[in-house]
Amino acid sequence: MVDLQGQYKGIKETVDASIAEILESAAFINGPYVHKFQAALEAYLGVKHVIPCANGTDALQIAMMGLDLQPGDEVITADFTFAATVEVIGLLRLTPVLVDVEPDTFNIDPVAIEKAITPKTKAIVPVHLFGQAANMDAILAIAEKHNLYVIEDNAQGIGAAYTFKDGTKKKTGTIGHVASTSFFPSKNLGCYGDGGAIFTDNDDLAHRIRGIVNHGMYKRYHHDVVGVNSRLDSIQAAVLLAKLPKLNDYNTARRNAAKKYNAAFENIDAIITPVTNTSCKGICDTCDCHVFHQYTLKVNGVDRDELVAHLQSKEIPCGVYYPIPLHLQKAYVDERYKEVDFPVTNQLVKEVISLPMHTELTDDQIDFITTAIIDFIKK
Numbered sequence: 001m002v003d004l005q006g007q008y009k010g011i012k013e014t015v016d017a018s019i020a021e022i023l024e025s026a027a028f029i030n031g032p033y034v035h036k037f038q039a040a041l042e043a044y045l046g047v048k049h050v051i052p053c054a055n056g057t058d059a060l061q062i063a064m065m066g067l068d069l070q071p072g073d074e075v076i077t078a079d080f081t082f083a084a085t086v087e088v089i090g091l092l093r094l095t096p097v098l099v100d101v102e103p104d105t106f107n108i109d110p111v112a113i114e115k116a117i118t119p120k121t122k123a124i125v126p127v128h129l130f131g132q133a134a135n136m137d138a139i140l141a142i143a144e145k146h147n148l149y150v151i152e153d154n155a156q157g158i159g160a161a162y163t164f165k166d167g168t169k170k171k172t173g174t175i176g177h178v179a180s181t182s183f184f185p186s187k188n189l190g191c192y193g194d195g196g197a198i199f200t201d202n203d204d205l206a207h208r209i210r211g212i213v214n215h216g217m218y219k220r221y222h223h224d225v226v227g228v229n230s231r232l233d234s235i236q237a238a239v240l241l242a243k244l245p246k247l248n249d250y251n252t253a254r255r256n257a258a259k260k261y262n263a264a265f266e267n268i269d270a271i272i273t274p275v276t277n278t279s280c281k282g283i284c285d286t287c288d289c290h291v292f293h294q295y296t297l298k299v300n301g302v303d304r305d306e307l308v309a310h311l312q313s314k315e316i317p318c319g320v321y322y323p324i325p326l327h328l329q330k331a332y333v334d335e336r337y338k339e340v341d342f343p344v345t346n347q348l349v350k351e352v353i354s355l356p357m358h359t360e361l362t363d364d365q366i367d368f369i370t371t372a373i374i375d376f377i378k379k
């Protein structure tokens with residue numbers, strides 16, 4: 001699904017030299033590379049504060065702790081996402097409220113959000129799924145109307161931008177009150193282990209969060225709040241610092257691969273290619289509206305599981321993200337959920353299939369993959 005060795009070749013000299021330097025200096029935690037990377041990412045995103053932490057799941061949890069959400073507060077998020085999003089809501093004893101998504105973009109449906117709001121609702125967590133922003137115009141309007149926090153889960157969207165109805169543009173992760181991201185190796189900006197970060201423009205929130213990631217400490221050995229231990233180490237920061245200047249090129253490579261996949265499937269009715277929800281109505285050369293963390297198709301009138309088996313028999317990697325709606329996962333069942341409220345997610349879990357997507361895909365590989373799929377459909 002990804003080719004991290006191939007990508008490493010392009011940054012090997014920088015990464016190897018930085019890691020050697022860190023080994024010599026022994027500044028493994030909170031060393032200069034962590035600070036350099038933090039500042040570089042703040043500049044790239046145009047956000048005031050980036051607070052690095054240990055992984056994307058922690059980042060989301062810490063964002064919620066920073067907002068001081070309390071047990072019983074309801075937090076609305078998408079039924080169709082990676083489980084980490086709902087997991088941290090549950091861990092903090094907040095009440096997750098899962099809602100349906102849109103059939104085209106796979107992102108949280110603002111109409112479903114509005115329907116799920118109660119007097120206990122405190123926050124909305126849009127996930128910019130597969131590399132494309134959720135409908136932030138609508139989500140911000142709902143949040144403002146009901147006085148809710150917006151916490152963006154930007155684990156799959158780093159480098160993407162959202163174009164507002166008035167034509168202005170903002171990078172995902174800088175739109176809500178606070179955002180989280182993941183630097184897991186296969187993410188668009190990935191390190192060589194675990195890593196994550198929280199973003200915010202709010203100075204007070206950033207200050208609270210900097211204490212929370214470090215055992216609730218604001219002054220050495222003075223613990224003012226219950227915190228966690230969640231740090232990005234120097235070696236991971238060095239890898240990220242080497243990759244960040246290439247992030248736009250990496251995302252362009254992903255978009256180019258997506259364009260080639262789209263072109264190959266253009267006349268195949270049984271395949272619905274990803275929809276980009278933007279003013280340019282496509283994937284243009286300069287477009288940062290979709291960074292294709294995943295290239296996810298929907299099949300129409302084809303047995304998806306047989307297609308998966310066919311690809312596996314040809315040793316073509318593929319993935320089903322996600323095979324089970326979160327509201328049906330044992331950990332998150334709740335009597336408030338009614339099946340009629342999840343028609344889209346319930347359908348998507350049967351239709352989606354994600355193809356290999358990374359920065360090193362060649363035309364030959366794309367040909368091989370698309371030919372195998374089209375042959376299967378036509379047989």
Ligand SMILES: *Cc1c(COP(=O)(O)O)cnc(C)c1O
Pocket residue numbers: 055056057058081082084085127153155156181182183184194195196
């Ligand atoms: C990867 C991911 C996370 C979690 O990130 P980790 O670094 O693996 O903890 C959270 N949310 C979404 C949507 C993700 O894709």
